[in-house]
Amino acid sequence: MPASKPNSDEPSRRSRATGRVTLADVAREAGVSPITVSRALRGERAVAAELCERVQAAATALGYVPDPAARALASARSSHVAVLIPKLSNTLFVELLDALQRQLMLAGYQTLIGVTHYDPAEEEAVLRSFLAHRPAGLIVTGLDRSPAAAALIHGSGVPCVHVMELASEPGSYSVGFSQREAGRAITQHLLDSGRRRVAYVAAQLDPRTLQRGEGYEAAMQQAGLAGSVRKLLSPEPSSMALGGVLLEQTLSEAPDTDAIFFCNDDLAQGALLAALRLGVAVPERVAVVGFNNLPGSDQMLPPLTTVATPRVEIGAQAAQMLMALMRGQAVEQPHLDLGFQILKRASS
Amino acid sequence: MPASKPNSDEPSRRSRATGRVTLADVAREAGVSPITVSRALRGERAVAAELCERVQAAATALGYVPDPAARALASARSSHVAVLIPKLSNTLFVELLDALQRQLMLAGYQTLIGVTHYDPAEEEAVLRSFLAHRPAGLIVTGLDRSPAAAALIHGSGVPCVHVMELASEPGSYSVGFSQREAGRAITQHLLDSGRRRVAYVAAQLDPRTLQRGEGYEAAMQQAGLAGSVRKLLSPEPSSMALGGVLLEQTLSEAPDTDAIFFCNDDLAQGALLAALRLGVAVPERVAVVGFNNLPGSDQMLPPLTTVATPRVEIGAQAAQMLMALMRGQAVEQPHLDLGFQILKRASS
DNA sequence: CTGAAAGCGCTTACAG
DNA sequence: CTGAAAGCGCTTACAG
Numbered sequence: 210m211p212a213s214k215p216n217s218d219e220p221s222r223r224s225r226a227t228g229r230v231t232l233a234d235v236a237r238e239a240g241v242s243p244i245t246v247s248r249a250l251r252g253e254r255a256v257a258a259e260l261c262e263r264v265q266a267a268a269t270a271l272g273y274v275p276d277p278a279a280r281a282l283a284s285a286r287s288s289h290v291a292v293l294i295p296k297l298s299n300t301l302f303v304e305l306l307d308a309l310q311r312q313l314m315l316a317g318y319q320t321l322i323g324v325t326h327y328d329p330a331e332e333e334a335v336l337r338s339f340l341a342h343r344p345a346g347l348i349v350t351g352l353d354r355s356p357a358a359a360a361l362i363h364g365s366g367v368p369c370v371h372v373m374e375l376a377s378e379p380g381s382y383s384v385g386f387s388q389r390e391a392g393r394a395i396t397q398h399l400l401d402s403g404r405r406r407v408a409y410v411a412a413q414l415d416p417r418t419l420q421r422g423e424g425y426e427a428a429m430q431q432a433g434l435a436g437s438v439r440k441l442l443s444p445e446p447s448s449m450a451l452g453g454v455l456l457e458q459t460l461s462e463a464p465d466t467d468a469i470f471f472c473n474d475d476l477a478q479g480a481l482l483a484a485l486r487l488g489v490a491v492p493e494r495v496a497v498v499g500f501n502n503l504p505g506s507d508q509m510l511p512p513l514t515t516v517a518t519p520r521v522e523i524g525a526q527a528a529q530m531l532m533a534l535m536r537g538q539a540v541e542q543p544h545l546d547l548g549f550q551i552l553k554r555a556s557s
Numbered sequence: 558m559p560a561s562k563p564n565s566d567e568p569s570r571r572s573r574a575t576g577r578v579t580l581a582d583v584a585r586e587a588g589v590s591p592i593t594v595s596r597a598l599r600g601e602r603a604v605a606a607e608l609c610e611r612v613q614a615a616a617t618a619l620g621y622v623p624d625p626a627a628r629a630l631a632s633a634r635s636s637h638v639a640v641l642i643p644k645l646s647n648t649l650f651v652e653l654l655d656a657l658q659r660q661l662m663l664a665g666y667q668t669l670i671g672v673t674h675y676d677p678a679e680e681e682a683v684l685r686s687f688l689a690h691r692p693a694g695l696i697v698t699g700l701d702r703s704p705a706a707a708a709l710i711h712g713s714g715v716p717c718v719h720v721m722e723l724a725s726e727p728g729s730y731s732v733g734f735s736q737r738e739a740g741r742a743i744t745q746h747l748l749d750s751g752r753r754r755v756a757y758v759a760a761q762l763d764p765r766t767l768q769r770g771e772g773y774e775a776a777m778q779q780a781g782l783a784g785s786v787r788k789l790l791s792p793e794p795s796s797m798a799l800g801g802v803l804l805e806q807t808l809s810e811a812p813d814t815d816a817i818f819f820c821n822d823d824l825a826q827g828a829l830l831a832a833l834r835l836g837v838a839v840p841e842r843v844a845v846v847g848f849n850n851l852p853g854s855d856q857m858l859p860p861l862t863t864v865a866t867p868r869v870e871i872g873a874q875a876a877q878m879l880m881a882l883m884r885g886q887a888v889e890q891p892h893l894d895l896g897f898q899i900l901k902r903a904s905s
Numbered sequence: 906c907t908g909a910a911a912g913c914g915c916t917t918a919c920a921g
Numbered sequence: 922c923t924g925a926a927a928g929c930g931c932t933t934a935c936a937g
Contacts, residue, residue, distance in 0.1 A: 226912095226913090227633050227913075227914090229913095229914080231913095231914055231915085232914065232915065232916095233914080233915095241923080241924090242923070242924050242925080243914090243915080243916095243924090244916080244917095244923075244924060244925085245922090245923060245924075247915070247916065248916095248922095248923090251916095256922075256923085257922065257923085260922090260923085274685075274689045275689070275914085275915080276630070276689070276691075276913085276914055276915065277626075277689060277690050278625075278626045278627075278629035278630040278635060278690075278691065278913085278914080278915085279626075279630050279913070279914035279915035279916085279929090280914080280915055280916075281626035281915090281929090282624070282626040282627050282630050282913090282914080282915070282916090282928095282929045282930065282931080283914075283915040283916040283917075283928080283929055284915080284916055284917080284929085285575045285916095285917095285929070287626060297651050297652075297654065297655045298651075298652075298655075298852075300648075303645050303646075303651055304645075304646075306645065307645045307646075307672070310670070310672070314686075319669055319690065320669075320670065321667055321668075321669070322658070322668065322670060324655070324658070337622075338662075341622045341623070341624070341625060342625050342626075342667065343624075343626070448852070449852065449853050449856045450855070450856060453856065475852075478853070478856075479853075479856055482856050482857065482858055483856075485833075485858050486858060504646075504796070504797065504823075505797050505826070505827075505853070507798070508797045508798060508801065508826075508827055508830050508831075509830065510830055510833050510834060574928095574929090575929075575930090577929095577930080579929095579930055579931080580930065580931065580932095581930080581931095589907080589908090590907070590908050590909080591908090591930090591931080591932095592907075592908060592909085592932080592933095593906090593907060593908075595931070595932065596906095596907090596932095599932095604906075604907085605906065605907085608906090608907085623930085623931080624929085624930055624931065626929085626930080626931090627913090627929070627930035627931035627932085628930080628931055628932075629913090629931090630912095630913045630914065630915080630929090630930080630931070630932090631912080631913055631930075631931040631932040631933075632913085632931080632932055632933080633913070633932095633933095906937105907936105907937085908935100908936090908937090909935095909936095910933105910934095910935090910936105911932105911933090911934090911935105912931105912932090912933085912934105913930105913931090913932085913933095914929105915928105915929090916927105916928090916929085917926105917927090917928085917929095918926095918927090918928105919924105919925100919926090919927105920923105920924090920925095920926105921922105921923085921924090
């Protein structure tokens, strides 16, 4: 009985007690020191098995839930993982996010989502605000960003994994696939099926979209079709409606086009529907292929040939890699290529 | 000069300093006390204008960024707002989330996203984990939840706004529209255009989907068509592919069906594409309408008649309402009906 | 309008 | 393997 606490039922006048069950409460219940409780609950260092059990029992009995704020303040590291993606309107990123978040939440991390709208200044602002929360880890989309944003990341010392593209510098980490190679492969698929006047039609024009375009050009060049390279690049955001517009534009500017590679499935889906509306025969007059295998592509008329990209796997693996880094473990494969797959359907 | 700090350049051996610029640094720079800096920066209480400026200048000069963890620990309230949504695969919720997050971030709140997968147990678990973070506010989808989840929310004392549906109990807050009334209105639209054998086809079967079905039944009953009520309810998750399957099933079970009201646009889009594939004339043989006006519905063949739902406005208004509650302000309209709109297109 | 003191609930760094 | 002390960076509750 602590004699110094004459009446513990009566809160002191200056009390700011929150009514929470704290580590100290658990310690008292278990008859050990608070530090031991802290260690037992985190599984840190060796705590005698018997004590461990007593602590667990006490924590459960009291319904103890650790306070993340106190933990963050004391350890200078929060349980947050900040995730930066360009846009929520692209199903691709939503699926990536969903996979990331699922893994991270299981391991007790909270996901903080930052949407950059493909804007370097916005990315920088979001990054600055997130870093103030001292996240335990960081996931960012792609490799290209402003020098200031890159410096913020590097200077923070927060473990960071890049997704969707593959980096190569030592000391950096990435999980993705070669956008360029995927663009090359789907173009090659069109060439293999006899198409010659292949166009590349893209919107948004983010780095990955441009890399796919490079792959397209490489395939054309390798096939001796450098002269037939046709690119229609629109800076507007990608959408089904825009896909229809760009199909019409392509066919009016270059009526002999016999295949179109759209940089994203939403454009291709819109193009397929526009073709139906306009009476353009797909794939007879023009083959159409997309990228990403988004929901609905298999339902189109005809079903859309596309590149299946492993964003769910990317999310899961990136989460695993980041968790290893946050635990201070070494990552044997810092740049993880998860590949892609050509999904041949009836539109090509 | 504090004589008790003989050599402030040399960190003590027990130092845990993080290298951060702290309130105390700003206070020293501005020549005021830390409390004054705290108040000036938060705009709390009246701080002399001149001091305020000095503090601001010092903070800017030093690049001071408040530590959210310290703030949360001291004030027992974080800058997080937890948002609970059923699924990320429904574009509806992604758009809602985007709108919410945009507003909240502008006001300095961080959004914590919890996906419940329409599972009460999962909702409860997510809630429990989020509440440990002492969020400043809470946004939850719909009104139905387990008693335990409801008790968690209520017991936490955290301000909470319900979205997508309209509550009525005093002391609760909601922003949405009447799902039932919207279901009734779109059914009435079909009846008004001469359809009689109208079916309601739904998936997922969450509360809002069932409410739309009630509206459908009410309209049928009022038209004296209670005997013609046809409901096809699938517990599977909603998708375009399922929409095609359910269309076929409806037409094979009740070939004289002259209109179908799908509970969500993805189902209706899939049905429209299946109809095209099967040679079912829409709207001649069967009219098709959807719900939510999702991306792509205007691109269908024929374009899909649907109910436009104001999720972006709901997100924005819910954020505003929650921010008022978090500031302790009174909300004059605790249940905000944002309505809906019938979007008549060619599929009906 | 401003401040000195205490405290929020944890973990780190040392010591044994 | 365990613990007493200090401290993380703020804000609350008083007092003036």
